[in-house]
Amino acid sequence: MPDLLIELLSEEIPARMQGRAGADLKKLVTDGLVEAGLTYASAEAFATPRRLTLTVEGLTAESPTLIEERKGPRVDAPEKALDGFLRATGLSKDQLEARDDKKGQVWFAKITKPGRPAAEIVAEVLETAIRTFPWPKSMRWGAGTLRWVRPLHGILCILTDTASGTAVVPLQIDGLVAGDATVGHRFMAPDGFAVSGFDDYVAALKRARVMLDPAERANHIRHDAANMAFAQGLDVVEDAGLLAEVAGLVEWPVVLMGPIGEEFLNLPPEVLQTSMREHQKFFSVKNPKSGRIEKFVTVANVETADHGATILSGNRKVLAARLSDAKFFWENDLRVANAGMAPWLDSLENVTFHNKLGSQKARIDRIAALASEIAPLVGADPELAEQAAQVAKADLSSEMVYEFPELQGTMGSYYARAAGLAPEVAAACKEHYSPLGPSDDVPTAPVSVAVALADKLDTLTGFWAIDEKPTGSKDPFALRRAALGVIRLLLENGRRLSLAKVAARGYAGCFTAAYCNTAIAESDDRGNLINYRPKEPEESVVSDLLSFFHDRLKVFLRDEGIRHDVIDACLALPGNDDLTLLVTRARALSAFLRTEDGGNLLQGFKRSNNILTQAEAEDGVAYEFGPDIKFAESDEEKALFAALDSAEVAIEGAIAAEDFASAMAAMASLRAPIDAFFEAVQVNAENQIVRRNRLNLLHRIRQICLSAADLTRIEG
Structure with a gap:
């Protein structure tokens, strides 16, 4: 089973597009391979500023042979219908088979689609992926029709098999011919070199000063910057977004640290950090004792003989110009602030x-x-x-916020x-x-x-x-x-x-x-x-x-595991515009329903409510009068009267005190008496007085339970 390696070499890909581009390349190619009948063991995509790479391991050598059966016209159908079927299948009449069908004999065709080698399928899939690649922005160059995010310079596409070695996939797109070679770092190792597989490719790129994996580049930057700062008793300010962006700007990260001019050290640290991040893509380095930003870390894309001294010197000059602007804004704004900020407030009258x-x-x-x-x-x-x-x-009217709205x-x-x-x-x-x-x-x-x-x-x-x-x-x-x-x-x-x-x-x-x-x-x-x-x-x-x-x-x-129907049950009660009270209720009810007593009481309530609702609909009356214990016939019925009296007092007191956990505990005490009542008593008794009394008792169960939460809204 061969392994596939693809590299698309181009001019610089914007850092913000690299992660999505790698994922898109993987999806387009692997989906295309599977649709064509190939399977694979694993696939992984990588991106650098100049290249998109995809490695697919365990690819099947060829697609399987497929046999398709297609139903045609009836045997006695007109010749034109049969001719059309033969053209569609590419077969002759003697290759068809007549079979019995519900409406008589019908022609059937067996169409054999032979398998194709992986190289042929890969070439088709990759060309389609390149021509339809979903870049947010793309461009054409030269006289060709191909569009890419930046001019595409080379395509590496090889299949590697332990038995047959490495083979280049035959592919040509607008004059670009796929091969088995690539180039290294633009400045430090621009010469081309051939590769024989993914492991060889990664190692060769590393020798040619290219780190393929963006996670490796980010870890290298984080590690070197932290070590440099630690050596001087300083800390690098964490900035995950900037780290990901900078890792997408370089193929061979070289971390350098330089000082900030003394005249800028008294600027607010947020100003320094924002200015350096937005304008220069610099990391801020702070003194943990004072909290001041004192140095910066920049990441170069090249090693130099002077160990970055020239690069740092140029960066310091540019940074000084940027920070001079920030210092000017800060000092102007302080004069307005010291005067009470009235001009800023007045100017907001003219801002819609x-x-x-x-x-x-x-x-x-x-x-x-x-x-x-x-x-x-x-x-x-x-x-x-x-x-x-x-x-x-x-501060919306201040010069600093006008320059840096995020501040x-x-x-x-x-x-x-x-x-x-x-x-x-x-x-x-x-x-x-x-x-x-x-x-x-x-x-x-x-x-x-x-x-x-x-x-x-x-x-x-x-x-x-x-x-x-x-x-x-x-x-x-x-x-x-x-x-x-x-x-x-x-x-x-x-x-x-x-x-x-x-x-x-x-x-x-x-x-x-x-x-x-x-x-x-x-x-x-x-x-x-x-x-x-x-x-x-x-x-x-x-x-x-x-x-x-x-x-x-x-x-x-929802992240707490509180279901929407539980919240709906609490929304039906008064005070639902007090969100804190509402959530306290919902949490107590949710915890209660997760207990065995809660689940069983819910079923008992629903049974009571269903019987009562049906009886009220059939009889055309509401059973809302208080039940009388003197009509109770069984011990279980009498026990339910006593349990409801006790629970009603406890629930009312707990709700008044907003102690909803206690209200739920009091409601849980009804579980056993309600279960026993339904086990021992027939609600719709032949004696109409007893029946009416028991229906009124069900109404009392409903009212007491509804005082804690609208259980009719609970699903299940």
């Missing part, structure tokens, strides 16, 4: 947040008012929360401190954007929590007010992320608030005379506005937004 929701300044005013109302509910000082909300987005919030915290504002306000400037994703930390400081909630709730209520909701997979304003942020802020901080009330307040705050035509306005005879007030929020809008939160909550709790 949304054409139906007003300016950024108008939005900030809404967030500040909402944060002040939310603050007492999360243990924050209302005045501090309002102040923090007023300045939290001021919004971070720079705001520095500027708030420079303005002499309280530490809680400075922290809220940075933290109010969080959490940005499922792995992002959630702020815990009360002022930060208040502003973060107000920010996200204003976004949600605003876009709901103008009917700009997520549809399908489209969510241009990241409203799902905002809802998940609200959920995590409340749950992970254990905070309680009524989302319906806050949403109604946020909804009303979104309407301004300048930007919303659904407000109520009165004018004088000359058309001047004399009275303006927002419309009261439509109940359906708030209800719809609450449903959106509940849907996001189901997704969030």
Whole structure:
């Protein structure tokens, strides 16, 4: 069974495309081979800036011979029908076989498709893969029609078998002829060399200064950078995204470390790190004692006689120019911050947040008012929360954030401190954007929590007010992320608030005379506005937004193993706009249903509910009157009366105290009496008084169980 090796050599492939390209090459080729009848043991793809490589091991030497049976026309069919069938099958009439069928005798054809050698199939599959390769962007060059991400220079395609040796797959695409040779590093080993298999190929590339595996290149960079920093008592700042990108920029990584100019060391570390990462693809090296960024690590693609001294010198000059700009922005921004940030806040009046929701300044005013109302509910000082909300987005007008938008919030915290504002306000400037994703930390400081909630709730209520909701997979304003942020802020901080009330307040705050035509306005005879007030929020809008939160909550709790029907069972109870209370209920119910008592009680409840529902439908009456123990005939029936009395008191007390675990435990005590009741008693007794009393007893079971959760919504 031969092994297949493919290499597509080209000009530099953008780092962001390499991982996907390797996966696409593997899928296109292996899927094509399998569809053509070949099988294989394993396949693996690799990518460097100049080459895509695929190795397929244990490939079958040829496709199997296939025999296909095809049904044709009836034996007595017209000659034209038979001629068409013969042309389609490529057979003659004497090669057909007549067989009995439901409607008489019918012609059958046996078509034999002989197997084909692997080389022939590989050539077809690879040419198709190259011509249809799904690059995000591609180009044509020269006079050919072939498109590739960058000009394609060479194709290596060989089959290696222990018995027959190495054979080149015959393939030619737009003048490129497949062979068994490749080249090494563009500068250090540009000469070509032939290879005889994958192991030989990897070893030869290594000698020619090319590391084929991107994971090996990344590990080499990480290891060398960490060792260099450790030798000087420093630490490399972890940056997985930058590491993956840099590993895709070089075929032979050479790690170099250099100092940052003294005049830049007092810049905020986030500024240094962002500037070096975005502009130069440098790693930051910090002093663990001071936390300052003091050096940088760059990765060259070539070894030099001076051990990188010339490269470092050039990089330092370019870096100094970049950091000079950052220093200029920082110093200008500090002057504005020291003066109280008023010019920044005023300029936001001219920045539109949304054409139906007003300016950024108008939005900030809404967030500040909402944060002040939310603050007492999360243990924050209302005045501090309002102040923090007023300045939290001021840095959007700063020069530094204009240059590096990803530093919004971070720079705001520095500027708030420079303005002499309280530490809680400075922290809220940075933290109010969080959490940005499922792995992002959630702020815990009360002022930060208040502003973060107000920010996200204003976004949600605003876009709901103008009917700009997520549809399908489209969510241009990241409203799902905002809802998940609200959920995590409340749950992970254990905070309680009524989302319906806050949403109604946020909804009303979104309407301004300048930007919303659904407000109520009165004018004088000359058309001047004399009275303006927002419309009261439509109940359906708030209800719809609450449903959106509940849907996001189901997704969030799915990872905990809490089923959607369990959440639905709790949503049917009062207070479902308090997400913390709702989740506490759902967790208690979920844990209860996983127990033996919980599962059995659920079946007992469903049996009671089904019998009662059917009887009410047939009789046309509701059995909602209290049952009387004097009509109980059996000990099991009397025991159920006593158990319901005890459980009802316990469940009501536990729910009032919001001790849902105890409520579920009290409900579990009903399992045995209900089971015994159904074992010993026939509900639909012949005595109508007894029957009615027992149906009323079932109603009491239903009501007591429904007081803890709507078990009718539980599946199974």
